[in-house]
Amino acid sequence: MIRFDQVGKLYPGGFEALKKVSFEIDKGELVFITGHSGAGKSTLLKLVAALERPTSGTVLIGQQNVSKLRPAAVPYLRRKFGMVFQDHKLLYDRNVFENVALPLSINGIVGQEAAKRVRAALDKVGLLDKEKAMPVTLSGGEQQRLAIARAVVSRPSILVADEPTGNLDETYAAEIMKLFQAFHQVGVTVLIATHDTHGAAASGGRVMHLDHGVLQ
Amino acid sequence: MISQWLSQHRQSFRQVLCRMWRNRLATLMMLGVMGATLSLPALLYVAVDNLSRFSGDVRSEPQISLFVALDAKPEAIQDIGDRLRRQHGIRSYHFVPRDEAWQKLRQNAGLSDIADGLEQNPLPDAYIILPDNDTPEVIEQMQQEMQQWPEVAHAQLDTAWVKRLYSLVELGKKAVAVLAGLLGFALLAVIGNTIRLQILTQRDEIEVSALIGATGRFIRRPFLYAGALYGLGGGLVAWLFLWGVVDLFNLSVDDLARLYASDFRLQMPDWQAALALVGGAVGLGWLGAYWSASRALSDIDPL
Numbered sequence: 001m002i003r004f005d006q007v008g009k010l011y012p013g014g015f016e017a018l019k020k021v022s023f024e025i026d027k028g029e030l031v032f033i034t035g036h037s038g039a040g041k042s043t044l045l046k047l048v049a050a051l052e053r054p055t056s057g058t059v060l061i062g063q064q065n066v067s068k069l070r071p072a073a074v075p076y077l078r079r080k081f082g083m084v085f086q087d088h089k090l091l092y093d094r095n096v097f098e099n100v101a102l103p104l105s106i107n108g109i110v111g112q113e114a115a116k117r118v119r120a121a122l123d124k125v126g127l128l129d130k131e132k133a134m135p136v137t138l139s140g141g142e143q144q145r146l147a148i149a150r151a152v153v154s155r156p157s158i159l160v161a162d163e164p165t166g167n168l169d170e171t172y173a174a175e176i177m178k179l180f181q182a183f184h185q186v187g188v189t190v191l192i193a194t195h196d197t198h199g200a201a202a203s204g205g206r207v208m209h210l211d212h213g214v215l216q
Numbered sequence: 217m218i219s220q221w222l223s224q225h226r227q228s229f230r231q232v233l234c235r236m237w238r239n240r241l242a243t244l245m246m247l248g249v250m251g252a253t254l255s256l257p258a259l260l261y262v263a264v265d266n267l268s269r270f271s272g273d274v275r276s277e278p279q280i281s282l283f284v285a286l287d288a289k290p291e292a293i294q295d296i297g298d299r300l301r302r303q304h305g306i307r308s309y310h311f312v313p314r315d316e317a318w319q320k321l322r323q324n325a326g327l328s329d330i331a332d333g334l335e336q337n338p339l340p341d342a343y344i345i346l347p348d349n350d351t352p353e354v355i356e357q358m359q360q361e362m363q364q365w366p367e368v369a370h371a372q373l374d375t376a377w378v379k380r381l382y383s384l385v386e387l388g389k390k391a392v393a394v395l396a397g398l399l400g401f402a403l404l405a406v407i408g409n410t411i412r413l414q415i416l417t418q419r420d421e422i423e424v425s426a427l428i429g430a431t432g433r434f435i436r437r438p439f440l441y442a443g444a445l446y447g448l449g450g451g452l453v454a455w456l457f458l459w460g461v462v463d464l465f466n467l468s469v470d471d472l473a474r475l476y477a478s479d480f481r482l483q484m485p486d487w488q489a490a491l492a493l494v495g496g497a498v499g500l501g502w503l504g505a506y507w508s509a510s511r512a513l514s515d516i517d518p519l
Contacts, residue, residue, distance in 0.1 A: 051427055072431070079429035089424045106430040108220035110227055150428075 001027045001158070001189060002048055007057035009043050009213075017043040019213045020057070025191065027157075030184040030205030033193045039210040041193035042086060045162050048191060049081040050074055079107065082151030084161035088143050090135045096122070096146055097131040103154045121153040125179060141172035148179060158189040165194065177203055228438040232445060235414075235438075243449075246410060250450025253403050254497055255457035257396035261489065262462060264388035266482050267381065278352070278374065280359050282343040285369040292367040293341055299365065300343060305358060309345040317342065340369060352379060400500055407446055407504030411439050415512040426517040436509040443505025444498050451497030455490060 002025040009018040017040045025031055033041050046052045047059050050066050059066040064077060091099055100121055104114045122128045125145035135143055144164060151159060161180065165173035173196075181203065184190045194200055200207050209216040236243045284293055293311075300309050318337040345362075347355050355373060362371040415422065422435055462482050473480045485493075 049427075075426075075429045075431040075434075077429075078427070081429075083428055085427070089420070089427070091421055091424060093421075102425065103428050105224070105227060106425060106428065106434060108224050110223050 001025055001029075001062065002191075003058075003060040004044075004047070005058045005060070007047065007054045007059055009040075009047065009052070010055045017213050018047070018054075021210075021213075021215045022057075023208060023215060025189065028184070028187050028189055030181070030190045030203070031192070032200035032203070032205050032207045033191070033210060034195065034197045034200055034207055035210035037195060038212075040213040041195075041210055042162050043213075044210065045160050045191065045193055048158075049083055049160050050077045051083075079103075079154065080156055080158060082154070082156035082159045084144075084147050084151045084159070084164050086162040086166065088147045090143060090146060090150075092135050094135075095131070096127060096133050096135065096138070099135065099146060100150045100153050103150060107154055109154075117153055118149075121149040124152065124182075125149045141168055141175065144168065144172070144176055145179070148176070152183065152188075156188070158191065159183055161190075161192045163193055163195070165196065165199070173199070224434070225437070229441055232438050232441045236442070236445065243446075246446055247449040247453045249406060250403060250446060250497065251453025251457050253399050253406070254450055254454035254493065255461070257392055257399055258454055258458050258485075258493055259461060260388070260395055261392045262458065262482065262485060264385055264392055265485055265489075267388060268385040269483070270381075270480065278347065278355050280345040280347065280355065280362065281372045281374060282345060282362055282368055283370045283372070284341040284343070285367050286340050288341070288367040296343060296365065296367065300345065305348045305354070307346045307348045309343050312342045312344060314339045314341045400496070403450075403497075403500050404504045404507075407443055407501050408508040410446070411443055411505045411508040412512060414442065415439065415509060419516065422513070423516050426513070432510075432513055435513060436506065439505045439509040440502055443501040443503075443508075445501070446505075447498035447501025448494065450501070451494030454493060454497065459484065 004021050004023050007018055007021045008016065010016050021040075021044065033044060035041050043052070047054055047066070048061070050059075050061065050069070053059075053067055057067075061077060061080070064073075066077070069077060091102070094102075097118055100118045101110075101114050104110070104117060109117070119128060119131070122131055125148050127142060127145055127149060130138065130142070135146060138146060148161075148164070151161070159180070164180070165176050168176065177199065180190050180192060184205070190205075192200075192205075197207070197209075282296065284296065297311065300306060314337055317339045321339070322332070347358060349355065359371045359373045362368060365371075425435055462484055466482050469480065469482055484490075
């Protein structure tokens, strides 16, 4: 489903975030990418979700080669992914409901159908009673769950999360991990970057370790 | 598919209207600026249009007025008549005795006051000549020739000033085009900048949308609507401004025209010109927004 072949990413300025990374992820897998901060975890996820292009090697998503994708085709590839960003990237001028509805409106789903799906997603992450709340009034854990609801509302086949438990205490972090495992159990491919190596190992998924841009 | 497309358009349209309503003061200011900018070339257009209509009204056939010297003897006047009969290139001519001209002048509404103030008839006898040919050069040559005739005080080509007016109108039309071009460019920049500022305030939204798979078209759409709506509003405001100014001017034009015993009034341009003004403004708005949004988009998401 996802295949990296000798992938390198060199940022302008000379920082080499990834060096000749090769791996394959099958459909329905649960994969953790671990490593110290600056090891290239976020870069790897960005390449997976077609948010950036590799500077060398090939990234294959399904049958599509990201490096050779026309710019106009990129948005459609991105829609296959549910992204949970490290900094949430919530819209703070919109309420919880509207935040979750954004991916649907991008897909052209509005009105009753959208409302139904938004509530289903909010229900899954346990925020159904907060749909009118503004994101700033939510706790860190709730904001993270909101970000997850937005990532899953359009039912993507691949869920990608960058440090979803980074700033949370252990109880919250465990809750969030349980959520991801639940999605994994219903067949969604889940890809999580985390610096918590022990937690990753305990969750039972495959662990890939990055060290200074090199896959161990 | 179609209904999905429609609902997306409806959605961004509503979003834009809401945003404009929330910032109604800024929106009004923007429309005012655009209206004022657009009304400048439109006003010049009205001026030139009316001037051209005016020159079209009076641009009848060219004629030469031959004024006989005041002290000419009746035989000399007769001589001039004989010469005219022999002259080639003349369709018709007729003699206007000075007394008849005097009578006409006194009957003329606006000028009777002036005539009453004069003790005696200052007008000369005159021949009014209609040439065959209406090429300006030929007529001018004829006029210069007649000027040399004995006992002719003055041969006047009555179309000369119309010709001058006509070239003035031509110049005015060019000025309208140049001014419209320059201000159109200014407007493009103004709208582009406004849209750019709006994009800056919505940068997060645009970034997130792009990252989760919004197409460039989806992201640009509300801004294009905003640009086109600004254009539409600006065009309509310009039309209102124009209306007001023409009405205001007509108060004075009425007085002036009465002095010249004319019923001349400034007229608003026809509906085609109105459509061109508003349509052009909408086009400029759309273009400015497209330009701005595309640039911002490639900044935010270079992929």
